[in-house]
Amino acid sequence: MENFNAANEIQDLQYFGEFGGVNPSISDSSTYTFLSAKTMFDTFEGNAEGCYLYSRHSSPMNLYLAQALAKMENTESANVTASGMGAITSVLMQVCKSGDHIISSRTIYGGTYAFLKNFMPQFNVETSFVDINNFESIENAITPNTKVIYCESVSNPLLEVADLRKLSEICKKHNLKLIVDNTFSPLSISPTVFGADVVIHSLTKFINGSSDTVGGVYCATQAFIDDTKNVNSGACMLLGPTMDSLRSSSILKNLRTLHIRIKQHSHNAMYLAERFEKDGLKISYPGLPSHKNHELMKSMIHEEYGYGGLLTLDAGTTEKANELMELMQAENLGYLAVSLGFYKTLFSCSGKSTSSEIPEEERASIGISDGLIRFSIGLDHDIKRTYHKMKECMLKVGVLNHHENISIS
Ligand SMILES: *Cc1c(COP(=O)(O)O)cnc(C)c1O
Numbered sequence: 001m002e003n004f005n006a007a008n009e010i011q012d013l014q015y016f017g018e019f020g021g022v023n024p025s026i027s028d029s030s031t032y033t034f035l036s037a038k039t040m041f042d043t044f045e046g047n048a049e050g051c052y053l054y055s056r057h058s059s060p061m062n063l064y065l066a067q068a069l070a071k072m073e074n075t076e077s078a079n080v081t082a083s084g085m086g087a088i089t090s091v092l093m094q095v096c097k098s099g100d101h102i103i104s105s106r107t108i109y110g111g112t113y114a115f116l117k118n119f120m121p122q123f124n125v126e127t128s129f130v131d132i133n134n135f136e137s138i139e140n141a142i143t144p145n146t147k148v149i150y151c152e153s154v155s156n157p158l159l160e161v162a163d164l165r166k167l168s169e170i171c172k173k174h175n176l177k178l179i180v181d182n183t184f185s186p187l188s189i190s191p192t193v194f195g196a197d198v199v200i201h202s203l204t205k206f207i208n209g210s211s212d213t214v215g216g217v218y219c220a221t222q223a224f225i226d227d228t229k230n231v232n233s234g235a236c237m238l239l240g241p242t243m244d245s246l247r248s249s250s251i252l253k254n255l256r257t258l259h260i261r262i263k264q265h266s267h268n269a270m271y272l273a274e275r276f277e278k279d280g281l282k283i284s285y286p287g288l289p290s291h292k293n294h295e296l297m298k299s300m301i302h303e304e305y306g307y308g309g310l311l312t313l314d315a316g317t318t319e320k321a322n323e324l325m326e327l328m329q330a331e332n333l334g335y336l337a338v339s340l341g342f343y344k345t346l347f348s349c350s351g352k353s354t355s356s357e358i359p360e361e362e363r364a365s366i367g368i369s370d371g372l373i374r375f376s377i378g379l380d381h382d383i384k385r386t387y388h389k390m391k392e393c394m395l396k397v398g399v400l401n402h403h404e405n406i407s408i409s
Helices: 006-011 037-044 060-073 084-095 110-123 135-141 164-174 222-228 235-239 245-255 258-278 294-300 318-330 360-366 383-397
Strands: 077-081 101-105 126-130 146-152 177-181 198-202 216-220 310-314 346-349 372-376
Touching (some): 060 077, 077 222, 084 110, 084 146, 084 235, 110 126, 258 372, 318 346, 318 372
Parallel strands (some): 101 126, 177 198
Antiparallel strands (some): 077 216
């Protein structure tokens, strides 16, 4: 398993276009014709290999992209969706029926949190939110109705790392499914290597990397993917978060450079994190030995891809955070925007944006402070230049004080 190399798997895929093109042809159709009515029926039932019926069911380009992502996550199969939330909700609604129970990390993407906390109880599916690395509290939360442990391999926005080996052990012992959102650490972490059953990504972020579309995927066994696409009972088939073929084509092309981009994002984030920490700023980055999950992450990553492009800075107050972000944007160091994985650095105040679904008291108790800025570090060619310009901004707004920091070298 240690030898599994996702970038090689993606590189080795060959898909040719209809006329010998080096890229596969986009099938620009929602529906497909048949010469025989019998084949149409068989296709509807999912029994006619290589035939397409209707593009919500499947389409050639979506299958290509899904196959490439299954290669990346080392699973038998995958299914692409119109958004990351489309993948998360389809998977959880497929796995859980009325009366079932989910155990979820309490530090997860705000949309996922809102779905589990507010939406699923309407269908009589309850969730216990836990500290994902407190294994005792996890075991205590397990009931006869528990079906799933849900977590993010690296969590949003606090960059907590889940111990997937240990979680998978607990899941095996209690016959639960381990479902992992790997959006923050594509290529760096391969959750299936540690025993994850389903791996989910928001393709919107690093995998597509150009902030021009939303998209999602879930990677799992062929049997599970088939269940979600079943015309009578499949959550994804029936809820219908279908990705468009034109988009799956553009995402597939971007996926091919993911390995290069991730290395640069990680390199740049590490460079800034190390220096800002030395300057005395409150930085959290799993690549720093001071991060509480540094050793754990080190034991799980494919080292060449590093610790990822996300870091957080506590600016103290929302006002200071806002002032700093506005100044950094004015200095063209990045954009005041949510999301991640873009070529430009993106920054946002988590408590006031992507984690605002989490109630204030809960945010405070898990450590999302009001002045917490999440940075998605870009692909900057000259990160030293960026560091100096960012530091000037921090001095200017007083997030960093001159006396604490004598040498601006
Ligand atoms: C963005 C994000 C999602 C949701 O994805 P969409 O594509 O916006 O639906 C889910 N999980 C994580 C960790 C994310 O960052």
